[in-house]
Amino acid sequence: MWGDESLALAKKHNRLLFLSIGYAACHWCHVMEKESFSSPEIAEILNAHFIPIKMDREERPDIDAIYMNYVQATTGSGGWPLNVFITPDLEPVFGGTYWPGPNHSMTAQGTLLSRTVGFLEILEKMKRVWTTQESKCRESAKDITRQLREFAEEGVHSRQMGEEQEADGLEIDLLEEAYQHFLKKYDITNGGFSIAPKFPTPVNLLFLLRLGQWPRAVKDIVGDEECSKAAAMVVNTLRKMARGGIRDQIGFGFSRYSVTKDWSLPHFEKMLYDQSQLLDVYLDAFLITRDPEMLGAVYDIATYLTSPPMAAPTGGFYSAEDADSYPTHSDKEKREGAYYVWTLREFHSVLGDREGNICARFYGVQADGNVARENDPHDEFISQNILNVTTTPAALAKQVGMAESDVTTILKEGRKKLREYREKNRPRPALDDKIVVCWNGLAIGALARTSAALEDIDPEKAATCRKAAVDAANFIRKELFDESTKTLYRVYREGRGDTPGFCDDYAFLIHGLIDLYEATFDETYLQFADMLQS
Numbered sequence: 001m002w003g004d005e006s007l008a009l010a011k012k013h014n015r016l017l018f019l020s021i022g023y024a025a026c027h028w029c030h031v032m033e034k035e036s037f038s039s040p041e042i043a044e045i046l047n048a049h050f051i052p053i054k055m056d057r058e059e060r061p062d063i064d065a066i067y068m069n070y071v072q073a074t075t076g077s078g079g080w081p082l083n084v085f086i087t088p089d090l091e092p093v094f095g096g097t098y099w100p101g102p103n104h105s106m107t108a109q110g111t112l113l114s115r116t117v118g119f120l121e122i123l124e125k126m127k128r129v130w131t132t133q134e135s136k137c138r139e140s141a142k143d144i145t146r147q148l149r150e151f152a153e154e155g156v157h158s159r160q161m162g163e164e165q166e167a168d169g170l171e172i173d174l175l176e177e178a179y180q181h182f183l184k185k186y187d188i189t190n191g192g193f194s195i196a197p198k199f200p201t202p203v204n205l206l207f208l209l210r211l212g213q214w215p216r217a218v219k220d221i222v223g224d225e226e227c228s229k230a231a232a233m234v235v236n237t238l239r240k241m242a243r244g245g246i247r248d249q250i251g252f253g254f255s256r257y258s259v260t261k262d263w264s265l266p267h268f269e270k271m272l273y274d275q276s277q278l279l280d281v282y283l284d285a286f287l288i289t290r291d292p293e294m295l296g297a298v299y300d301i302a303t304y305l306t307s308p309p310m311a312a313p314t315g316g317f318y319s320a321e322d323a324d325s326y327p328t329h330s331d332k333e334k335r336e337g338a339y340y341v342w343t344l345r346e347f348h349s350v351l352g353d354r355e356g357n358i359c360a361r362f363y364g365v366q367a368d369g370n371v372a373r374e375n376d377p378h379d380e381f382i383s384q385n386i387l388n389v390t391t392t393p394a395a396l397a398k399q400v401g402m403a404e405s406d407v408t409t410i411l412k413e414g415r416k417k418l419r420e421y422r423e424k425n426r427p428r429p430a431l432d433d434k435i436v437v438c439w440n441g442l443a444i445g446a447l448a449r450t451s452a453a454l455e456d457i458d459p460e461k462a463a464t465c466r467k468a469a470v471d472a473a474n475f476i477r478k479e480l481f482d483e484s485t486k487t488l489y490r491v492y493r494e495g496r497g498d499t500p501g502f503c504d505d506y507a508f509l510i511h512g513l514i515d516l517y518e519a520t521f522d523e524t525y526l527q528f529a530d531m532l533q534s
Contacts (some may be wrong), residue, residue, distance in 0.1 A: 002060065006137060010088040016130050017090075018050040021057050021064050024432035025269035025320035027336055028098040029081045035101030036119045042101060045120070048470050049127045057082070057497055058319065058436050059491060069148060071095040071253045085126050089325045090118040091141035096125060099509055172221045175211065179222055179230055182208060187261065191237030200241060201375045202277035209284050229461075229526030231288060235425040238285050242297045243389035248340060249363060250387065252304035254278055255323075264388050265375055268323035268337040268429075272310065273371070275301050276442035299461065302450050305443055306434040306468040309431045315475030316492070317443045318470075319436055322429040329427055339426050341384040342368070342418070350421045351414050358407060359414040364390040378508075437480055437501055444469045445515035452519040469516050476509065477528060488532060506532050 010017050020037075030141065036042045037054075046052045048386045057080065058062040070092040072078040077097070084095035091404070096510055099119035121185030130137055182204065185193040192198045211218065212227035219227055241247060244263025246255050253275055255266035279301040286294035304310060310318050324334040331338075344367045348356040364370055364385070371381035393411060397404040443449035488501035488509070501509075511531035516522075 003065065004053050006051055006053055007088070007090070014088060014134075015049065015051050016088070016093065016126060017086040017088070018052045019055060019063075019067065019082075019084045019086055020053070020301075021055045021060075021067070021084075023057050023320070024078045024339070024430070024434075025271065025322045026080045027267060027269060027323035028079075030322075030324055030334075031104075032081050032098055032101065032119070032391045035103045036099070037101075039102050042120060042123070045123050045127065049130075050123075053329075058434060059497065061271070061502060061504070067092060067095060070144065071097070071151075073148060073151075074144065087138055087141050089138075089141075091138070093130075093137050093141045094122075096122075172218055175214075175218060176222045176226075178207065179211065179226055179269060182233070183226075183229070186233050190262045191233070191240035192261070193261070194261075196260050197257050197259055197267070198255040198263065200237075200246075200274065200278060200281075201249060202274070202281045205234045205237065205281045206284065207530045209281065209288065234281070235285055235289060235291065238282060238297070239293060242282075242293060242411070245386035246386045247297075247300070248304075249389065249414045250422065251340075252300050252307070253310075254301070259375055260372075265371060265386055266337070266340075268340055270304075270321045272305075272317050272319050272436070272439045273442055275305055275310075279446040279450060283446070283453055287453060294317060295457075298450060298454075302447065302461065302465050306464050309428065312433070312466060312475075314479075315471035317355060317436040317440050317472060319432040319434045319439060322432055325429040326427045328425065335380045336378070337380070337384075337386070339422065339429050341381065341386060343383055343385065347418075350417055355410050357416055358396065358410050359418075360483065361399065362389065362391060362393075362396055362411055363387040380441060433493060435475070435480075435506040437476060437488060437490050438508040440472050440476060441505070441510070441512035442512070444472050444512030448512065448515040448519040469512075470520070473516055473525060473528070486531065 006017070009015075020032075041511070042342075043073075051393065055063065067084045067086075068078050068082055071082060072086065075096060076414060079097045081098060083097065083099065085093045087093060099117065099122055101119050104118070182193055187195075190198075190390065193201070193204065197262050208230040211222060211230045212224075222230075241254070241263050244258065244266075246258045246263045246266040248254070248270075253270045255268050256271050256274055257267050259265045259267055279298065282294050282297040282301065285291065286298055305317060309321065312318055325339045326332075326334055327338040340365075344356075344360055344365050347360050347365055350356070351359055359365075365387070366385060367383075369381060369383040370385045370388075376382070393408045394404050397407040400407070447465040447469040451462040454462040454465065479492050481487070482489070482503075489496050490499045490501045490504055490505050491497035510529045510532050511534075513525045517526040517529070
């Protein structure tokens with residue numbers, strides 16, 4: 001693990017450190033663990049020629065950020081697992097994300113993954129380069145580190161210069177430029193603002209959604225029509241997501257991102273921070289549009305956050321659910337998305353032929369599966385279906401010659417039966433049961449706002465959301481805040497961790513506490529926020 005002992009070993013033996021950073025719910029982290037870190041061949045070269053270190057990104061986000069900046073600057077992209085070779089002086093030499101191991105099973109011919117350089121080849125090359133060109137490696141590492149430091153300092157100096165000048169506030173023209181940026185990137189067909197892979201990016205959605213809610217001066221610059229267009233882009237994106245495979249259509253919550261541009265094939269891990277931010281976005285969308293579909297997503301996410309397994313019985317919220325799980329209780333090997341995928345035969349078995357056919361049409365379930373071959377490099381989705389809402393109850397009723405009310409009842413009961421079958425017959429994905437302060441702060445704020453918004457619509461649901469937020473705030477103050485030193489700690493798992501809170505822990509918790517005060521008018525939360533701020 002990362003610490004003085006490991007760093008001292010690197011200096012003593014003059015070896016490169018190999019640092020691999022990941023998180024518990026990361027699918028490709030698990031793939032690399034299986035293919036490479038469980039390989040005797042990899043273990044032999046790693047232990048003989050490097051100082052290998054595994055790190056949880058949530059435990060040390062500061063270190064993750066440093067080396068993620070390096071990998072993004074040198075490769076143009078980033079992600080997890082984050083793998084970096086580092087000199088004994090902690091300066092990066094080479095890095096990347098997932099590299100296939102000796103036992104990789106990328107059978108999809110012609111895919112990008114099938115052409116990726118393997119981890120074993122990279123290890124051999126790094127060993128050779130360090131042995132024969134150590135001085136050049138060190139010079140290169142120092143140079144890139146200097147460049148990254150100068151780049152970071154430019155931002156610091158710019159902020160300091162701005163603070164020295166008279167504060168004029170935000171230039172409204174920047175809001176118009178930002179709107180134009182997103183307008184150019186907008187996917188008219190599928191919603192969202194990128195090609196595949198496609199991430200929800202809730203902060204961008206919130207910015208666009210709230211443009212029209214700002215003071216009149218903003219509309220004068222951006223334009224009334226543009227503000228309306230911004231909100232429409234967001235609502236369409238949210239609707240596409242709500243109907244796509246990125247949403248757990250028979251359970252609750254959203255996956256982290258979609259492999260495809262139409263939101264149909266998710267990367268199945270579910271993260272607390274995504275649920276919390278998406279709850280905020282869908283809530284705002286409902287408050288602006290009063291669209292029942294937006295409210296349905298609000299209920300869906302709120303239920304996911306306030307129910308097991310994400311809601312900790314002690315108060316607070318766990319971090320994530322894994323992408324991989326066992327298909328059945330008797331299986332010995334995990335598969336990506338096994339908890340969430342279905343065959344047409346299973347639909348008929350669980351629901352019967354009549355109801356099964358209707359639900360299959362609604363969710364786009366096909367006999368041969370609905371995952372394209374190029375999106376299945378491990379052959380895990382053969383004949384399997386990701387549930388997507390492909391029609392409306394009204395349109396489906398016309399297709400099958402039934403009353404819309406009858407079709408709606410069948411879909412509602414079918415969803416319940418499928419969920420009960422899944423919970424009984426399939427092992428749930430592994431739970432990352434760390435309670436991370438910054439992510440809990442996001443959840444506290446989102447649930448507090450939801451409770452206030454639902455008070456007149458559904459007092460019972462509002463009370464559930466409010467209690468979950470209150471319990472989380474109280475848990476953090478009791479277990480992760482040292483009253484004597486006024487120190488906030490970042491992580492709780494079977495006891496408080498040693499890592500002090502970072503800026504995001506303080507910022508998101510303070511924000512959440514202010515939202516909680518506004519939902520409860522309990523000054524305790526405002527006082528706690530003020531204490532953290534000072």
